[in-house]
Amino acid sequence: MKYSIPPPEDEKINVSSSDYGFLLLKLALFLVVAVLTLNIALRLTGSTLATALISPQQENKIFTPLVTKYFAQQNDAEIQEINNELQRIAERLSANLAHNNSIKFTVHYKPDSQIDAGATLGGHILINKGLLNELQTENEIATVLAHEISHSLNRDPLANVGGSLLSQIALLMILGNNPSAKLGLTSAQMEQQAYNRSIEERADAFAVKLIADTYGHVGGVIKTYEFLDKTEKSHRLDTTPSFLRSHPEIPKRIELIILEIKKHGWPDSGALIQKSPIFQNLPDTITAEPLQTKASKDASNNE
Numbered sequence: 076m077k078y079s080i081p082p083p084e085d086e087k088i089n090v091s092s093s094d095y096g097f098l099l100l101k102l103a104l105f106l107v108v109a110v111l112t113l114n115i116a117l118r119l120t121g122s123t124l125a126t127a128l129i130s131p132q133q134e135n136k137i138f139t140p141l142v143t144k145y146f147a148q149q150n151d152a153e154i155q156e157i158n159n160e161l162q163r164i165a166e167r168l169s170a171n172l173a174h175n176n177s178i179k180f181t182v183h184y185k186p187d188s189q190i191d192a193g194a195t196l197g198g199h200i201l202i203n204k205g206l207l208n209e210l211q212t213e214n215e216i217a218t219v220l221a222h223e224i225s226h227s228l229n230r231d232p233l234a235n236v237g238g239s240l241l242s243q244i245a246l247l248m249i250l251g252n253n254p255s256a257k258l259g260l261t262s263a264q265m266e267q268q269a270y271n272r273s274i275e276e277r278a279d280a281f282a283v284k285l286i287a288d289t290y291g292h293v294g295g296v297i298k299t300y301e302f303l304d305k306t307e308k309s310h311r312l313d314t315t316p317s318f319l320r321s322h323p324e325i326p327k328r329i330e331l332i333i334l335e336i337k338k339h340g341w342p343d344s345g346a347l348i349q350k351s352p353i354f355q356n357l358p359d360t361i362t363a364e365p366l367q368t369k370a371s372k373d374a375s376n377n378e
């Protein structure tokens with residue numbers, strides 16, 4: 076025999092719309108926390124898997140033909156001279172790395188007027204015409220290259236690709252195509268940006284140490300970041316708070332670099348090396364040999 080106790084008067088099922096709203100809010104909050112946690116786990120797994128399964132040599136072998144193909148049209152004598160000078164600076168820096176590393180860095184000049192530089196897969200580092208034009212000394216160019224060398228050395232580009240791929244695919248599979256998926260993915264992206272900020276700060280700290288070890292002082296480092304800050308401010312139209320952006324605000328990065336300099340007692344000025352005359356009148360576009368021939372020839376050189 077079953078007994079049922081009638082609910083007291085005030086507990087009868089009579090949910091107001093504000094209760095529903097509160098319930099929905101709690102559900103949304105739960106979803107955000109769950110997706111954030113899942114995203115961190117997925118991204119870390121993806122990053123770890125990519126860097127564990129692909130050795131630096133394999134990464135270089137896989138991606139060098141692609142990067143070489145991308146730059147194939149630029150391999151005329153003038154560009155080659157610019158690349159050689161950039162490579163010389165990068166090798167001067169890497170000679171001062173604390174331990175022997177198995178990453179091979181290759182620096183490429185990119186005839187793009189945008190003020191930018193970056194590290195990509197396979198140890199390839201790109202520096203744009205726009206940035207190279209503005210940097211005044213070898214020390215400033217070296218500051219940018221040292222930052223990108225940190226990304227290559229830590230295999231940040233591959234870790235980023237592996238982590239993003241796994242988290243995006245898995246989250247899409249789990250969340251599917253529904254409205255809550257959008258909320259989940261947005262929070263995952265915000266979390267990803269916080270992760271990027273810590274990578275940037277690590278690269279800055281690495282760069283200033285490498286500059287001190289290479290040149291015996293850190294002259295030119297702060298000037299480089301101040302220039303980048305000025306450029307960013309003149310290009311940034313929105314007022315997105317720094318915690319939502321992938322790069323921390325540059326003044327905050329400068330503060331952290333100054334702390335590093337003080338902590339290690341590196342001289343903050345010293346003899347600056349003139350920028351090579353090769354970097355005057357940088358070329359824009361180059362006519363070239365057929366892309367296919369050049370790319371396959373260069374790819375075979377790297378094997």
Ligand SMILES: [Zn+2]
Binds near residue numbers: 226275278
């Ligand atoms: Zn960076």
